[in-house]
Amino acid sequence: MRMMYYRRKIILALLEALGRDVSAKSMQKYLFLFTRRQVGEKAFDFVPYKYGCFSFQANQDLVALSKQGYLDIEKIERKDSLYHPLYETHFIRDLDLFDAQAIREVCNLYGSMSQNELIAYTYRTNPFTAINSTIASNLLTQKEMDKVRECKERYKCSSSVLMTIGYEGFTLEKYLKQLICNDIRVLCDVRKNAFSMKYGFSKGILQKACEGVGIKYIHVPALGIESENRKALNTQEDYNRLFEEYEQTSLKQNWGALLYVRSVLDEEKRVCLTCFEKDPRQCHRTRVANALMNLPNVTYDFQEILL
Numbered sequence: 312m313r314m315m316y317y318r319r320k321i322i323l324a325l326l327e328a329l330g331r332d333v334s335a336k337s338m339q340k341y342l343f344l345f346t347r348r349q350v351g352e353k354a355f356d357f358v359p360y361k362y363g364c365f366s367f368q369a370n371q372d373l374v375a376l377s378k379q380g381y382l383d384i385e386k387i388e389r390k391d392s393l394y395h396p397l398y399e400t401h402f403i404r405d406l407d408l409f410d411a412q413a414i415r416e417v418c419n420l421y422g423s424m425s426q427n428e429l430i431a432y433t434y435r436t437n438p439f440t441a442i443n444s445t446i447a448s449n450l451l452t453q454k455e456m457d458k459v460r461e462c463k464e465r466y467k468c469s470s471s472v473l474m475t476i477g478y479e480g481f482t483l484e485k486y487l488k489q490l491i492c493n494d495i496r497v498l499c500d501v502r503k504n505a506f507s508m509k510y511g512f513s514k515g516i517l518q519k520a521c522e523g524v525g526i527k528y529i530h531v532p533a534l535g536i537e538s539e540n541r542k543a544l545n546t547q548e549d550y551n552r553l554f555e556e557y558e559q560t561s562l563k564q565n566w567g568a569l570l571y572v573r574s575v576l577d578e579e580k581r582v583c584l585t586c587f588e589k590d591p592r593q594c595h596r597t598r599v600a601n602a603l604m605n606l607p608n609v610t611y612d613f614q615e616i617l618l
Contacts, residue, residue, distance in 0.1 A: 318354045319372050321345070321410065323381060324403035326396050328418045335373075335392040336362050340429045341417055342369050343440070348413035356484035357440065359491070360523050363433055363447075364440040367483050367511055367520060438462040442491075443524050468494040471580040471611035473603055475596045479589035480618045483511030487524055489616050495583045497527045497575055501596050502586050503535025512587075529575065533568035536561065536595050550593045558598055569602055576603070576611060583616065591615050 325341055326333060333341070339357075343364040346353040357364040373394060377384045381400070385393040403411050421429055431450040434441040438455075441447045442463040448456055474493060478486050490498060498521050505514035518528040536557055544550055562569065576582045588594035597615075604613050 316372070317406075318368070319376055320402040320405050321354050321414070322369065322372055322376065323396070323400050324406055324411070325414055325417070326382070326394065327400050327403055328414050329422055332393050332395045334387070334426055335370075335394065337426045337429055338373070338394055339363070339365050339369065340433050341421065342366060343433060343437075344421060345410075345413055345417050348416060350409050354410075356482045356488070358484045358487045358520075358524055359440050359443045361443060361445050363430055363444050364437070365523075367516070371510060434459065466492050466494050468581065471576070472582075472614055473576060473600055473611050474581075474583040474614045474616055475591060475594075475600050476583055476585050476616040477588045477591065477594055477596070478507075478509065478512050478585065479587050483517075483520060485618075486511075487520060487526075490521075490526055490583060491524055493583070493614075493616060494581050495526055496579045497529060497582045499572055499575065499582055499584050500528065500530040500586075501534040501584050501599055502530075503532050503537055505530050505532070507587070527579070531568050531572060533565040534562070534572070534595075534599050544593075547592060554595055554598050557595055558602070562598065562602060569599065569606075572599075573603055573606055580611070589618060591617075 322338075322342070325338075325345065329341070340363065342355055343357050343366075346355055346357070355366040355369045357366050359365075373382070373384070376382050380397060382397055383395040385395060387393050403414060406414070421432065424432065427450055430446070434444065434447055434451055435455055438458045439462050441451070441459045444459075447459055451459065474495065476486070476489060481489070498517075500514070500517070505517070507513050511517060511520065514530055518530075521528040536553070540553060544553065572582070572584075584596045584599055586594045586596045591597045600613060603609075
């Protein structure tokens, strides 16, 4: 029998406990409320998306469960889907005691709510989840909307800044939340090839995810390093030699690409360079950032976002 991720057992256990079909929007809210009750590490992370709290990982898991024959996904009106379990399961028995209890509590407390009631409840109790919502004003009172706006304004910054971030060790949701909380307006991908085996960090998904939370995405492959040049990097000295060669060759040869990033920075004010490595000393994005900081008439600060 195929091994199943624990988080997917949670999804099936939730559907089992609810005992009915569940819409995609509602499922995201149920999972969010479930994780608020989890002790320790959360099964899913969430970002404030178009309809509130959203987990890209949960969405991918639901698609995977459909392909594996556990549930059917039916497209319905208003850009929503309906999850229909295809047969009875008992995955709640496989969960630890606390998670099983959390699922029962979520179903008892919120299982009878309509979709709009459920969404509105998450907005009221967690205003951050509603900051990018396109439907919040239809569900909340003026006073409640004021709280959402206050929450959104809390992360707005007027200063110009160049930041860098590596996605190693991040989930897509935690990564996006870092960008949101630092008021990043443009994510500049400086990988040569914007492809990753890690879910969410290949160009297509990453661009869509960024745009969904109000962040522009640009890919500047000319500022990347060929994968073949990254082999046999065992010590910091190896990285230093590679990056020194990069500064003297590829970076100089693609100075126009660097000036393009500078023009974006001048216009958008808050830009973040991204690549893979967690440690900025082991990523060429730091050398790109150094080059940008050494250009004439710099009016922006520099900051690294670390996990």
